[in-house]
Amino acid sequence: MSLRDAIDNFYEPLVAEAIDETKGDGDSPDYLTDVMCVALNRLPAKYYRHSIDMMFYLADGELDTMKKQALTAVREAREFVKSHQRE
Structure with missing residues (x-):
């Protein structure tokens, strides 16, 4: 196992969850990947x-705060990616 496989960013699954919650019918995989990158x-x-x-070291309410931050970042990233798409 490499060192890169030994660590994870806690925000990645939170952002993926927020993307799933806000997913539209016309969202392409490329668009969603860009949204995830910008949000992260x-x-x-x-x-x-x-x-x-x-999970053990998170303070009370910190997970809820992080989920809200992820959702806000995804909403903002969606707008950013939409406004910066190549024609």
Whole structure:
């Protein structure tokens, strides 16, 4: 296993979940990938090694806050990507 496989960013699944919640019928995989990249770049990195450790160390309410931040970042990223699409 490489070092890159040993860590994850806690925001990645939260952003993926927010994308699923806001998914439209006409959203292409390329568009959604761009949205995910832009949204993740707007959020702080929150790396962890073991997901159980991450959940244990989150303060009360922090997960809800992070989910709201992810949803906001996805909504903003959707607008950004739409307005910067190549013709």
